[in-house]
Amino acid sequence: MARRARALAANFTLMRWMRLDAGAVLAESSGFRANPCPEENSLSKIAAVKAYPIVAKLKNVQWTAQESRAEVELLLVEVVTDDGIKGYGQVTSTPMPDIKKWVERFGEEVIGMDALARVAVWEKLLSLTSPRPNLGGLSRGARPQIMGAIGGIDMALWDIAGKKANLPIFRLLGAENKPVFTYATGGYYVKGTKITSCADELAGFVKNGFKAVKLKVGGATMAEEVERVKATRAAIGPDIKLKLDLNAAYDLPACYEFAKAVAPYDIFWLEEPLPPADHAAWAALREKELVPLAGGEHEPDEEGFVDLIDSDCVDYVQMDVVCQGGFASARRLFNLIARRELRFAFHAWGTDLEILAAAQLGVCWADSVVEWLEYPCYTDGGKPGMYAFPLSADILKDPLQIEKGDLIVPREPGFGIEVNEGAIEKYPWIPGPWSFFRIDSPAQTLAVVGDHSVPWEGTAQP
Numbered sequence: 119m120a121r122r123a124r125a126l127a128a129n130f131t132l133m134r135w136m137r138l139d140a141g142a143v144l145a146e147s148s149g150f151r152a153n154p155c156p157e158e159n160s161l162s163k164i165a166a167v168k169a170y171p172i173v174a175k176l177k178n179v180q181w182t183a184q185e186s187r188a189e190v191e192l193l194l195v196e197v198v199t200d201d202g203i204k205g206y207g208q209v210t211s212t213p214m215p216d217i218k219k220w221v222e223r224f225g226e227e228v229i230g231m232d233a234l235a236r237v238a239v240w241e242k243l244l245s246l247t248s249p250r251p252n253l254g255g256l257s258r259g260a261r262p263q264i265m266g267a268i269g270g271i272d273m274a275l276w277d278i279a280g281k282k283a284n285l286p287i288f289r290l291l292g293a294e295n296k297p298v299f300t301y302a303t304g305g306y307y308v309k310g311t312k313i314t315s316c317a318d319e320l321a322g323f324v325k326n327g328f329k330a331v332k333l334k335v336g337g338a339t340m341a342e343e344v345e346r347v348k349a350t351r352a353a354i355g356p357d358i359k360l361k362l363d364l365n366a367a368y369d370l371p372a373c374y375e376f377a378k379a380v381a382p383y384d385i386f387w388l389e390e391p392l393p394p395a396d397h398a399a400w401a402a403l404r405e406k407e408l409v410p411l412a413g414g415e416h417e418p419d420e421e422g423f424v425d426l427i428d429s430d431c432v433d434y435v436q437m438d439v440v441c442q443g444g445f446a447s448a449r450r451l452f453n454l455i456a457r458r459e460l461r462f463a464f465h466a467w468g469t470d471l472e473i474l475a476a477a478q479l480g481v482c483w484a485d486s487v488v489e490w491l492e493y494p495c496y497t498d499g500g501k502p503g504m505y506a507f508p509l510s511a512d513i514l515k516d517p518l519q520i521e522k523g524d525l526i527v528p529r530e531p532g533f534g535i536e537v538n539e540g541a542i543e544k545y546p547w548i549p550g551p552w553s554f555f556r557i558d559s560p561a562q563t564l565a566v567v568g569d570h571s572v573p574w575e576g577t578a579q580p
Contacts, residue, residue, distance in 0.1 A: 180307060193218060470511055
């Protein structure tokens with residue numbers, strides 16, 4: 119009941135958020151509405167919503183403390199207006215067949231709506247997610263997939279709004295252009311590599327100009343993990359910010375032991391140190407004040423984020439804009455995060471389109487609120503990175519511009535770089551396992567296929 123009360127109170131506060139939608143400012147106290155900007159001079163209606171599943175096979179199976187991966191799946195969402203404007207969004211989540219169905223179902227609900235009425239569209243779709251006795255409604259168990267689908271449509275509508283106004287999205291939100299500070303992610307586990315190979319990898323990121331890096335940990339023994347952290351700190355030097363991503367590798371006692379062991383290596387944060395639903399354990403770990411904590415990427419809805427914040431679980435709130443409700447969800451959280459004197463960090467591990475979308479939104483907020491943007495580093499083009507993933511760059515017609523670890527936000531309309539529609543044919547989705555995991559009792563390997571896990575008899579295993 120306490121959690122519910124806190125969530126309801128915070129949700130009441132969040133409903134008073136300031137809407138900054140493209141030339142219209144709704145002030146909390148006055149109810150004043152500004153004159154419409156050029157994007158509102160003519161109505162564009164939503165004519166079609168399409169979903170294109172895409173998959174990129176990985177050359178080598180790689181894994182984290184939580185799961186292995188043989189391929190990367192994503193869904194490209196296309197929204198088309200009746201006057202021919204196309205906007206794109208992305209959903210990076212699974213199971214892909216389910217998310218595709220949700221996007222198509224929600225698309226039927228918004229056909230004919232004003233394509234510039236982004237808040238109205240988002241709120242209509244969110245209203246469908248509440249089960250109603252004898253009246254239907256969507257399953258709460260599918261909330262992660264549902265919020266991903268809603269977010270994909272929301273992103274595409276923002277892209278349309280920018281193109282309609284002939285402005286980049288950050289200009290629609292009234293922001294100035296400034297470089298976005300990023301941190302480079304790497305250190306995945308790959309069969310056949312030495313335990314400290316991560317140190318050379320992340321040192322390569324630093325050589326390329328990044329001032330902050332994140333290392334995957336928790337997939338080896340604790341002693342080996344401490345060795346990996348020690349080697350990485352030595353390789354990157356004392357002035358580079360080092361973050362660790364545990365992927366919920368430990369329970370509370372083990373996590374406490376790990377935090378004490380790595381604290382001497384000047385760790386900037388521990389990301390997802392514990393199972394994401396156990397907020398009480400997070401709060402207990404944070405009370406020890408060993409290392410700052412970051413999390414939120416697996417919160418299923420706004421209520422989960424509110425409890426994460428109100429329960430004093432984290433120092434840095436993370437959200438994946440392409441998995442957790444799009445721009446609308448992120449903007450609803452920023453004010454709350456600022457009032458609690460916390461920081462926000464975009465989580466991203468997919469493509470350049472995802473990073474670009476997050477940058478267009480993140481640049482609109484002060485660094486004291488939105489401080490970080492994750493930049494996954496891949497080995498394409500001979501660069502140091504986690505693994506080869508050409509789809510990341512291929513999804514856009516032009517590359518992102520990174521200078522000394524800062525992302526330069528493009529000034530072209532919408533997201534600023536056109537989506538490469540050719541990626542849909544180049545990386546067709548083929549049904550099959552996207553991940554594997556093992557259990558000890560009974561001993562077996564399971565494959566994640568579609569919407570469930572099945573025993574795996576194939577050879578492509580971690």
